[in-house]
Each structure stands twice: as structure tokens, then as C-alpha cells.
Amino acid sequence: MLEIKNLHAGVDSKEILKGVDLNINVNEVHVIMGPNGAGKSSLSNILAGKEGYNVTGGHVTFEGKNLLELPADERALLGLYLSFQYPVEIPGVSNINFFKSIVNAHRKAKGQDEIDAMPFLKEIREKAAELNIDEQLLYRSVNEGFSGGEKKRNEILQMLLLEPKLAILDEIDSGLDIDALKVISEGVNSLRGKTSFLIITHYKRLLEYIKPDYIHVLANGRIVKSGGMELADELEAKGYSWLESA
Amino acid sequence: MQASKIEFNMPDYIKEYKDKYKVLVSDKGLNLNNFEDWKHNKLNFIKKNKFVVEHIESINNNISQSKLEKLLLPNSYNLIFISGVLYSVDNDNIANKVYIDSINNYLNDNYFSEDVNSVDNYFEAINNANFTDGYCIVVKENISLDKPINIIFANNEDDTNKINNLKNYIILEKNSAAKVLINYLELDSDKDNKYFLNNNTNILLAENADLLLYKMQNQSLGAYNVSYFNVNQNKNSNFKFYNFIYGSLFSKDTIRINLNGEQAFCGLYGIISANDKQYLDVNTRVHHNVKNCSSFENYKGLADDKSTAVFNGSIVVKEGASNSDARMSNKNLLLSDNANIYTKPELKIYNDDVKCSHGTTIGSLDSSALFYLQSRGLSYENARKILVDAFLEEIVNLDRELSVEAKDYILSNLKN
Numbered sequence: 008m009l010e011i012k013n014l015h016a017g018v019d020s021k022e023i024l025k026g027v028d029l030n031i032n033v034n035e036v037h038v039i040m041g042p043n044g045a046g047k048s049s050l051s052n053i054l055a056g057k058e059g060y061n062v063t064g065g066h067v068t069f070e071g072k073n074l075l076e077l078p079a080d081e082r083a084l085l086g087l088y089l090s091f092q093y094p095v096e097i098p099g100v101s102n103i104n105f106f107k108s109i110v111n112a113h114r115k116a117k118g119q120d121e122i123d124a125m126p127f128l129k130e131i132r133e134k135a136a137e138l139n140i141d142e143q144l145l146y147r148s149v150n151e152g153f154s155g156g157e158k159k160r161n162e163i164l165q166m167l168l169l170e171p172k173l174a175i176l177d178e179i180d181s182g183l184d185i186d187a188l189k190v191i192s193e194g195v196n197s198l199r200g201k202t203s204f205l206i207i208t209h210y211k212r213l214l215e216y217i218k219p220d221y222i223h224v225l226a227n228g229r230i231v232k233s234g235g236m237e238l239a240d241e242l243e244a245k246g247y248s249w250l251e252s253a
Numbered sequence: 254m255q256a257s258k259i260e261f262n263m264p265d266y267i268k269e270y271k272d273k274y275k276v277l278v279s280d281k282g283l284n285l286n287n288f289e290d291w292k293h294n295k296l297n298f299i300k301k302n303k304f305v306v307e308h309i310e311s312i313n314n315n316i317s318q319s320k321l322e323k324l325l326l327p328n329s330y331n332l333i334f335i336s337g338v339l340y341s342v343d344n345d346n347i348a349n350k351v352y353i354d355s356i357n358n359y360l361n362d363n364y365f366s367e368d369v370n371s372v373d374n375y376f377e378a379i380n381n382a383n384f385t386d387g388y389c390i391v392v393k394e395n396i397s398l399d400k401p402i403n404i405i406f407a408n409n410e411d412d413t414n415k416i417n418n419l420k421n422y423i424i425l426e427k428n429s430a431a432k433v434l435i436n437y438l439e440l441d442s443d444k445d446n447k448y449f450l451n452n453n454t455n456i457l458l459a460e461n462a463d464l465l466l467y468k469m470q471n472q473s474l475g476a477y478n479v480s481y482f483n484v485n486q487n488k489n490s491n492f493k494f495y496n497f498i499y500g501s502l503f504s505k506d507t508i509r510i511n512l513n514g515e516q517a518f519c520g521l522y523g524i525i526s527a528n529d530k531q532y533l534d535v536n537t538r539v540h541h542n543v544k545n546c547s548s549f550e551n552y553k554g555l556a557d558d559k560s561t562a563v564f565n566g567s568i569v570v571k572e573g574a575s576n577s578d579a580r581m582s583n584k585n586l587l588l589s590d591n592a593n594i595y596t597k598p599e600l601k602i603y604n605d606d607v608k609c610s611h612g613t614t615i616g617s618l619d620s621s622a623l624f625y626l627q628s629r630g631l632s633y634e635n636a637r638k639i640l641v642d643a644f645l646e647e648i649v650n651l652d653r654e655l656s657v658e659a660k661d662y663i664l665s666n667l668k669n
Contacts, residue, residue, distance in 0.1 A: 055628050056624075056627070056628070057624055057628075058620075058624070078627070078633070079624060079627040079628050080627040080628075080629075080630050080631055080632050080633070080636075083627070083628055083629055083630035084630045088628075088629075089628050091625070091628075094625070095619070095621045095622050095625050097619075097622045097625065097626075097640070097643065098643065099640075099642075099643025099644065099646050099647075100639055100640070100643045105626075105629075105639075108631060108635070108639065109629040109630055109631060112629070112630040112631050112632075112635070113630050116630065148643075165629065169629070169630075
């Protein structure tokens with residue numbers, strides 16, 4: 008479903024990704040770990056279509072399409088979803104109206120009618136409750152005044168509403184306490200079978216709740232090693248330096 | 254409602270008044286460079302475009318009734334002006350509450366006796382010399398008007414290359430209250446008719462009077478507009494003015510407020526939304542002439558394409574005006590690389606015991622917010638609209654005192 012081949016990209020004259028190769032198939036959960044500055048967030052931003060990056064080599068195919076040629080909104084409508092590491096606040100735009108707009112945009116792209124207000128409200132309330140999101144937050148402006156944990160849960164709530172084909176979770180676990188971690192993991196796991204995942208994280212802890220199929224280490228702009236859970240254990244014991252020299 | 258052109262005979266004292274100003278106008282000539290508040294404007298447009306002052310004798314009777322009826326706001330007192338002349342007015346059986354009619358029918362020489370030299374403004378002088386019509390509203394003492402007054406100034410092709418000079422009065426007597434809506438629009442919205450509208454409105458609020466005023470300016474993109482609002486407020490009066498400027502090629506509003514009695518309050522709110530090659534300008538001047546008054550201004554400006562939006566806000570607190578509270582906020586969004594925004598707050602404070610503040614910003618749309626919305630599948634245009642709506646929301650979310658009906662009417666009359 009997602010094929011990244013020899014991707015080279017950077018900002019201005021600095022190259023950040025130096026030949027990334029990655030394949031994600033349907034129903035797979037991939038995890039990327041790696042030292043800070045390796046390019047993990049850059050990778051997720053480039054996949055999502057954020058401006059400011061130069062792609063200097065390689066290509067990315069998503070659902071058979073050349074992903075890098077499409078603007079951000081079309082990538083989302085194809086089924087790509089990015090849960091941001093630092094979700095931005097948007098004052099003046101109500102959370103609930105925002106959800107309605109994005110769900111309707113996806114429905115329109117699939118040739119469906121706009122969603123009915125009442126059942127939709129019910130669906131939002133139920134999913135918010137499952138994520139322990141205070142109902143009040145639904146009526147506030149998007150992410151405005153939300154704590155770090157609330158922002159991350161808001162990202163997962165949107166993901167549950169949109170049911171993407173591929174969800175990229177950029178450090179979804181940073182700043183979360185155990186309870187929030189559990190609740191978010193349940194949300195993610197509820198989509199297994201429908202959604203593939205590319206999860207960026209630093210810590211093994213998340214992987215105890217969301218069992219990955221593959222773990223990759225991104226270091227110095229490339230994926231230098233791939234493996235299963237045993238790789239996570241090895242990283243926890245040894246850190247990254249043994250890989251960086253590889 | 255009878256729809257027919259109103260006939261009028263101009264009283265002699267009005268004729269004399271106008272003659273005094275005709276002399277003044279010819280002396281003053283066209284040199285607008287002397288006027289500070291016109292600095293940003295391209296002043297050649299009058300000469301270049303050759304607008305003609307013409308007294309309209311008759312209105313084209315081919316205007317469709319159904320078209321006009323769509324303009325009306327239900328449950329209100331509607332006045333329609335076409336090409337600057339009063340065409341119809343709902344004023345049956347209301348004389349005990351309010352006087353609503355053409356200014357030519359309001360015989361009160363008090364308002365036409367001002368000293369010619371007190372006008373230092375070219376356009377006001379032209380207006381005084383040449384006004385043909387306008388509305389006069391007098392709300393009687395102790396009356397809280399049950400329905401809003403809805404005034405429509407409609408223009409069409411017949412106005413091409415003409416100047417319409419309109420002189421208007423809104424007078425609220427002691428303890429009275431009213432809501433007034435003013436709409437500028439085109440009868441044929443698909444044409445860019447070129448004409449000049451010179452509009453002068455005097456507002457007098459007696460003690461305890463309460464006026465809520467909305468102005469929706471949605472004229473053709475060929476129209477030129479100069480508006481003066483002179484407001485004098487007495488003790489304990491309240492004036493709230495929502496000003497929405499979307500149309501016309503060139504528009505300059507000057508809003509002068511004199512707080513002359515203690516405990517008076519004025520709130521000036523507005524949206525200046527410029528596109529294409531528009532030049533839209535608002536100048537507010539709030540004078541705290543006595544103590545214990547408060548004023549509040551919140552204007553938002555948008556400029557896109559190659560347009561220009563201008564806001565100049567001046568506040569003067571006189572020496573004796575202690576305990577004055579004057580706040581001004583002007584936030585602006587630049588939506589394109591070639592758009593221009595000028596903003597200038599000006600505070601002249603001659604008393605120590607006051608609370609005054611001003612805040613002006615010019616920015617562009619938050620690119621991370623734009624990307625966030627697009628990453629969820631919203632197109633760039635859609636995302637932009639959502640952010641612009643959020644920016645304007647606090648002003649568009651109109652005063653609670655207005656009925657839902659009137660709100661819908663206002664929002665549908667605005668371009669956006």
C-alpha cells in the first residue's frame with residue numbers, strides 16, 4: 008500500500024533523508040525508532056505533504072498513486088492520516104464543526120452524502136467517551152487550551168472518525184500517562200484490520216500495548232535495521248550508538 | 254405597502270442653505286491634499302471620472318415589484334431609495350411612535366442653520382450644496398421601537414456617472430430606543446455600475462437614548478462611496494454601530510462621535526473586506542468631551558488580491574474628561590502578496606485619570622493551521638475560508654438584541 012523507495016529529501020541545502028526504503032502492506036503495523044534528528048518527523052511531514060521540504064531523489068507510491076505529486080488534502084482523501092507530534096491550536100474554529108467538515112470532505116470524495124447531524128453527534132460523543140475526552144472539549148476551539156494528552160487524544164479521535172487506510176502516528180505516546188496511553192492504544196487497536204500504521208516512537212512502553220509487526224531504526228537519514236520485538240529490547244538495552252556506526 | 258415615487262417640494266430655507274454651500278464649494282476647489290485624512294487616497298478619480306451632480310426627476314418605473322419585494326425585511330419598517338430618491342416607505346399609522354420619511358418632508362429649520370464655515374470638508378460641503386434626498390427618522394420620547402427600521406439604498410444603471418448626494422438624520426428623543434439597518438446594494442448585481450455616492454448622516458441621541466445601527470455596504474465594484482457619520486450623544490445614551498464594508502471600488506467612511514453627556518457609551522464594530530482592486534477606508538474619531546464616558550472599537554480588516562484596506566482610529570480625551578474609558582482594537586489579515594493594509598491608531602489624551610488602550614495587528618493566515626486542516630482532507634480554499642471565518646467570527650456573531658430573522662437578512666446581504 009505504501010512504497011518508499013530510495014527517498015532523498017532535505018530542507019534548503021541540508022539533506023535529512025538519505026535514501027529511505029520502506030514498504031507497508033495492508034493490515035501491518037510498522038514502528039520507527041531512532042535517535043533525535045534522524046529524520047523521523049521529517050519523514051512523516053514529507054509523507055503528509057508539508058511544504059518546505061525538497062525531495063531530491065527516490066519516489067513514494069501510495070495506493071498506486073505517486074504520493075509526492077499530490078497536495079496534502081488529496082493525500083488525506085486517498086486515505087492517509089497524520090497524527091501530529093505537536094497539534095496546532097486553531098482559535099475560533101469549533102472542534103465539533105471541524106470534525107463535521109473533515110468527515111464530510113471524505114464522504115464527498117467517496118461520492119457519499121453529507122453525514123446526518125444527530126447520529127454523527129452521537130458517534131462523536133461515544134468515541135470521545137471511549138478516549139476519556141471530556142465532552143466540553145468538543146465545543147471548544149480545535150486544540151485551544153488543550154493539555155498535551157488532550158491534544159493527542161483529539162488526534163486519535165479524528166483518526167477514528169476518518170478510518171484512514173494508513174495512519175502515521177508521530178510520537179503519539181510522548182507526554183502521556185499510563186491511563187492515557189492505554190486508552191489511546193485501545194483506540195489504535197480498534198482499527199487493526201482496517202488501518203495500517205506507521206508509528207514513530209522513542210519508547211518500548213507503547214509497544215507493549217500496540218504489538219508491532221515490524222520495527223525499523225532510522226538513523227542518519229536511512230533505515231539501518233529492521234526486525235521484530237527483539238529489536239526493541241536490544242535498543243532499550245544498548246541505545247542507538249551501536250547502530251549508527253553501521 | 255404602496256410602491257411609488259414620492260413627490261416633494263423643497264422649502265425655501267433649504268434652498269438658501271444649499272445656495273450658501275454652492276458658493277463655498279466653488280471657492281474650495283478640488284485640492285484635497287490639504288486634508289490629512291485623505292493622504293492615502295488617489296484623489297484624481299473625481300476629475301478623471303467626471304461625475305455629474307444631477308437632480309433625479311423621475312425613477313425608471315420598469316423596476317420589477319418582485320425584485321423589490323425580495324429586498325424587504327419582514328416585520329420591520331422598510332424604506333427604499335432608488336438612485337438616491339425615496340421610492341417607498343412603511344410609515345402608516347406610526348406617527349405617535351416614530352417619524353420616518355424623506356428629509357425633504359421633515360420641516361425643521363434647526364437642522365439647516367449651521368454656519369457654513371464650520372464645515373472644513375469638501376465632500377460635506379458638496380453634500381450640503383447638492384443633496385437631493387435622504388431619510389429622516391425621529392423616534393419619539395419614551396418609545397422603544399417594536400420593529401427595526403430597514404433602509405435600502407438601491408442603485409442601478411441609471412446612476413452611471415452621476416453623483417447622488419444624500420443627507421440623513423436619525424434623531425432619538427429622550428429614553429427612546431431603536432434598531433436601524435442600512436443596506437447599500439445594486440438592483441442588477443451582475444453589473445459594475447460606476448457612480449458616486451456622497452452620504453452624510455447626522456445622528457443625535459438624547460438622554461438615555463439607545464441606538465443599534467447596522468450598515469451593509471455591498472455596492473457594485475465600479476461604485477465610489479464617501480460617507481460621513483456625525484454622532485452627538487447626550488447623557489447616558491448608547492450607540493452601537495456595526496459597519497460591514499464589502500462592495501464598491503472606492504469607499505471612505507468617516508465616523509465622528511461626540512460624547513457630550515456623562516455615562517454615554519459608543520461601540521464601533523466593523524469588517525472591512527477588500528478584494529480585487531478595491532480601496533476601502535474607515536476613519537473613526539471618538540471625542541470624549543466630558544467625564545465618565547466609555548467607548549469601544551473593534552474593527553477587522555481583510556485584504557486580498559491587489560486591494561487596500563485602511564483603518565485610522567483617533568481618540569481624543571479632553572482635559573475635563575476624567576474617568577474616560579476608551580478602547581480600540583484593529584486586527585488585519587493580509588491574504589495575498591500584493592494586498593495592502595494601513596492601520597493607524599491615534600490617541601490624544603489630555604487627562605490623567607483615564608483608561609485607554611489600543612491594539613493593532615497585521616498578519617497573515619497561520620500556515621501550520623492551514624496545513625493541519627489540509628492534512629485532514631480540506632482543500633486549500635476550504636481551509637482558508639474556515640480560518641477567515643474564524644477571524645471574523647466575533648464581529649459577525651452579531652449583537653444579541655437583533656432577531657434571528659434580521660441576522661439572516663444581514664448575513665445573506667453580505668457578499669460572503
